[in-house]
Structures are given as structure tokens and as C-alpha cells.
Amino acid sequence: MLEKYNFKCDPSILQIRKGANLEVVEDGPLNVDVAIIGGGPAGLLLARLLSQAGASVIVLERQSRDYVLSRIRAGVLEWGAVETLRQAGVGERMDREGYVHEGVSLAAANAAFRVDFMKACGQPVMVYGQTEVTRDLYEALDRSDGVVVVQQAEDVQPHDIETERPFVTYRKDGIEHRIDCQFVAGCDGFHGVCRQTIPKAMRTEYERVYPFGWLGVLSRTEPVSDELIYAQHERGFALASMRNANLSRYYIQVPADQKAESWSDNEFWDELRRRLPDEAAETLETGPSVEKSIAPLRSFVSEPMRYGRLFLAGDASHIVPPTGAKGLNLAVSDVRYLAEGLVSALKDDDERGIDIYSARALDRVWRAIHFSWWMTSMMHRFPDQTPFDRRLQEVELRRIRDSPAAQTLMAEIYTGLPYDGNFEHLDRSVASA
Template sequence: MHTTVGIIGGGPAGLLLARLLHRAGVDCLVLESRTRAHVEQRQRAGMLEQGTVHALREAGAAARLDAEGLVHQGIELRFEGERHHIDFPALTGGRTVTIYAQTAIVKDLVALQLADGPPLLFEAEALAVERAESERPVVRFLHQGREQTLTCDWVAGCDGFHGVSRDAFPAGASRSYAHEYPYSWLGILAEVPPSCEELIYARSERGFALHSMRSPAVSRLYLQVPNGTAPEDWPDERIWDELDARFAIDADWTLKRGPVIDKSVTVMRAHVHEPMRHGRLLLAGDAAHIVPPTGAKGLNLAVSDVRLLARALTALHRTGDPQLLDGYSESCLYRVWQATRFSDDMTRMLHTRPDGDAFDDRMQLTRLRRITASRHAAAELAANYSGLPLSG
């Protein structure tokens, strides 16, 4: 088997890249290790920057998004019994964000892919990327019970944090930067209308809480919990009681409760792999970087990688000019580090450290007070949250 671009990973990054390349006339093939049902049911992010919405429209994959997505004008910060609205359009010159579940994005992209190509193979487990330095790199994969090979002009590693693509970088050719936070998130999906019109980021002495949503009928909520927490440690009633306590404000507001249909724990970590290219192997999304979810950057960073990569591969295909490909890693990493810095700032400002003291407590509140009192500080948060301009 041979294709121009072999894409490892059928998540949103790999599927969107395939769609963009297909529309540009660049041959590609997607290998996804899991079943279609598994891929379409994975619960992940749901906050889309304006640039991500634009990319999905550019790919012809935004019909349902435009019909069902919930456009948000900002977020709400809660602390010390107060609520503060951060108005994105007023602070950024009109930018907004949109709530639309990653599961829905994947379903939309899979349906388009299967309807008119390019090829998408489910249950095709990539085993290794070989000869990345050559003009014909090879992807070895397992499909339908036998090992097969795919030769490519280029390989796009979109196979996530635990995929094989990053392992193809030889020792000494790359460096990783990693940090694990001393807490995790317990997340629930509940069949209950949201209790708010926009996302609520709550900081309290009991720990952090986030109120989000997936649709007008489904809410997504998170609690800061100790590392090592198991979902079964938290019965539903205990979760709702704790959310109530952390969202409490000195005003008339009620947290709506409903049946919990999904419950999971997310480890909080940051990880950046440099560079994002080795020979003809290019990384995108979680294969190259992980950020804590507080800043809602993970999916959006993956999409910005893919937009740059599709643009670079298309330029090479149409004109033979490798300039954009040569600058791909540097262009991506600038934005990756800015998003990592923003996510880290948000995380440290809103979460209670297990070993924190009174000084840490006052510094958190001081940072929050600065954002709510200074238009300049609020504008910086709004600009980073709603999405930095695409570089490259």
C-alpha cells in the first residue's frame, strides 16, 4: 500500500487533516487502532476557539456545528462568594467561543470520510514508523489479523500521547518537557439542563470546580480531587453536594441536579515534545503536546497544528515549495508554548495546592482580583482563551 500522506490516528486531528488534504487534492489514508464505535463515543473537550470553528467550516464539516453549537460571549469567574463576567467580544474585538462536543466533531468527520474518502481503516493498529529520514517512510500496522505496511511520502503522527509516532524519533533527536500537577479532575456528564449560560470557573478553599455543558439538555461538570482518586470513590450525591459548595455565591443561584450518565478522572499534566518533525514524520495534536484542561486548549491546539500542516503539505503538493513544511515545527511550538503557559497560569490560579499555605491563598486571590479589576488583565485572559491568531 502507498499514499502521499499516511495519517496515524483517527481522532479529530487525524480526521480533520485528512479532510483538509482531500479537499486540496492530496492523497492520504488514515489508520485508527480502535473501532468506529469507540472513537465516536470517547468523551473529550467541547470548547471551540473561533479559529477551530473556522477550520471545520473550511473542511466542509460544520453543518451540524452551525446548527447546534452554542456560541458563548465569555466565561464567569467565581471566588469569595462573588461572580465576575469576562466579556470576550468587548475585550477582543468581537471574538467568541462555541460549545460543541468533540464526540460530535468526530462523528461528523467520520461520516464525511466514509461517504467520499479518503480511506479510513478502523482497527488498524500502527506498530511502528520506520525510515522516517528517507524519501519513503514506512508505517507497519496490524489490520484484519495480519501485519501490513504502508509506504508514504510523509507520515502525520496524530495518534495521541500514547501512540507510536513519537517513539520513532531517535535518541538525541528530540527533547520532552513534562510536569504533573498534584491534583486531578473528576468529571461527570449529567442529563440536566445547564445551570448557567456560560462556563463557570470557581475557585474556593475546598478546591476548584468547573461548570460546562454539551447541549441545552446535557451538563458537563468537574471537581478538583486528589491524585489517585477513583470515580467510584465519589457517589453521585456527594458530587452534587460538593459542586454546590464550591459554586456557592452571595446571590440567588441554584445548581440544577440530574442523572449522572458518565463519570471519569483526568490526570492533570503538561507535556511538550520538541521538535514536532523528524525527517518526513510530522507530529500533530496530543502526540506532540498535552496541556492541563483548565484553559480548554487541547483540542484547539490540535486543530491549529493540523491547519498549519495541511497548508504546508498542500503548498508542497501544488508548487513544490517546502518552506512552510520546513517552518512547521517552529510555527506550531510558538503557539503550543503560549497555550501551555496560559493553561498553567489558569491552573495555578484556580486550584488549591495540597501543600499550599496562606501565602499561596492570597496570591491566588490577588491574581483573580487583578483580572476582574483591570481591563488590560481581563483582555489578556480573553485573548488567550478565545484563541491566539494562527501563525506560520
């Protein structure tokens, strides 16, 4: 019952911006085109693309900006994600400070070979941390008209999403607020409220939980390699990655029930050396860890990604193990498809794009789910693995090493499949419609 709320427009919104298309009523709810729940990279990128098209947008994030920017996440961008960030006007620092990688090394039994992306499929990847992408998006939105980001929004909840008049409520500083909107975008991650808003009878969930995690260490050391190294070893998987020329990111496979604090820095470095290719192990620079954590691995998909006027994007709908470097890239592709559909609906009253959004996004999601599962299965040691299973892993790696066709298939998916559909009309203005 709405009567139990004393809805007011959040005064912080009044102080931040009154854009041309942001309808602000001081004694009533805010009215926007799209309410976005979740202020991670998916929500912020969607807000940026919609604001470029002239839509009015509000982003509700439960954490502070400092907290969001303190999270250490993935750093490999498919080339399609790179181009999308450029089109969103947030690619300048990425192009200046990011690292273009034209290949990757795979290793087994401490011996490595390289997959040349340019030779195999003609496009590279960009190494640029998710935290930096998020920072760039925040700064761009600070300059955008018609968009507001509210941090530390509590008890966010979408309502009436089955109708043409959905709204969102939240609490800030002890006061309840309401946002009226045409559409709601759920970009609030795996543990968010949006997916749970869809009735259980209307959604199907698929999940595989892996019996291990990744112990990750961030260190202010020179990366051991100019490109990523994925290492399969009898003691478990290892990954050598980087953030910049003086900041390295390393991972080792550990049992799922282990705690990061049970590993000293020296124990981590010793174990990493054992698993890396010999040449890399000999030149590995070590130092104190800046950050140390364990990430569990799972594959998860919830279908559909649309229910009424609610649309899911990013981790709210799917999770992939980080082996395939697809998590952030799937969020970008979801947002790209969703932004395209929402702009058409807002500008032209054409809802075909949002009608097919779930199917378009899920087609790409399942390809990434398969690729990430395949990489994970090939590179890790499983507790119940038999000698037969290990030999199959060895054969699979040799196949990639020796077959140009196998390298092309891997490179095409790793660097990013092309987007389908037309993206150009995102530049059209909703405001002029």
C-alpha cells in the same frame, strides 16, 4: 527485514474506495501521499483538509469507530478553530447545534464576576463537543474521494522516516499490510508510537504533573448557567460546563490518587454546590450521572514536532491541563499549519512550509502551555500551598475583575490568538499539479 512480512493491500481498502489518486495494487502495498496514524480529531481533520486539496490519504486508527465516538472530551472551540472547521466543510451541524458563548464567569469564595469576550477582544467561543466534531469529520470523510480510514489497525509502525521513501506497516485480521507514502503524520496521542519513533537523542521533553485531577460528571440536566463558570474555592476548583440545553458537564478538583467509583452521585453534587457561586448553587439541577471519570492534569511538550518525513500533531506532541480549554484547539492549529505545508510540498514541491512547521506550531503550543498553567495555578488549591500563595491567587483574580486590560489579555488568549501565515491555498488541487 521486509522479507519476514507477506505484505498485501488490505482487502477492506479495495472494498471501500478507489479514488482517482489512490494507487491500489492488489498484490502489493498501497501507495498514498500521506499516511496518518491516529483517527482522533487531529488525524481526521488533517485527512479532510488534505483530501480537499486532492491528496491521497490513509488514516490508521487502532480502535473501532464506535469506541472513538464514545470518548467524552472537551467542548470549547476557539473562534479560529470554528472557522477552520467551516473551511473544512464540517461546520454545518456545529453552526446549527453549537452554542456561541460571549463570555465566561470566574468565581472565588462563592462570588462570581463575568469576563465579556466581545467587549474585551471582539470574538466569542463555540461550545460544541469534541465527540460531535469527530462524528462530523467521520461523515465527511465517508464522502471524500482519495481517503480511507482503517479502524482497528494493530501494531502500526512507521519506517524509514529519515528517508524520502517512508512507509507504514500495520496488522489487521492477522495479516500484515504496508503503506508506501511521501509523508507520515503522527496524530496518535500521548501514548502512541509516533513520538517514540523519534530517537531519544533527537527530542527534548518538558513536563509538569499536577498533584490533582478533575472528577467529571456528565448528566442529562439543564446547565446551571448559559456560560461556563470557573470557581476557585478553599475546598478546591470546580467548573460548570455544558454540551447542550439538556446535557451538563461538571468537574471538581480531587486528589490525583482518587478513583471515580469512590464518589457517589449525591456526594459529587453536594461537593459541587459547596464550590460554585451561591447563585448557581441554589439553582443547580441534579440527576443520575451518565458518565463519571477522573482526568489527571499535566503539562507536556515534546520538541521537535518533525523528524525526517514524520510530523507530530495534537496530543502526540503536547498535553495541556484542561483549565485553559486548549487541547483540541491546539490540535486544530497544528493540523492547519501541517496541512498548509504538506499541500505546498505535494503540489509545488515547495518544502518551506514543512521545514518551518515545528517552529510555527511550537510557538503557539508554548503560548497555550503558559496560559493553561496560569489558569490552573490561579484557580486550584495545591497541597503545599501557603497562606502567602493563596493571597496571591486572590489578588490575581481581583486584578482580572477590576482591570479591562487584564480581561482583554485573558479573553484574547482564551478565545484564540490569530493564525499566522496563508491558509487559502489549501483549496488548490494536488491532483492538478
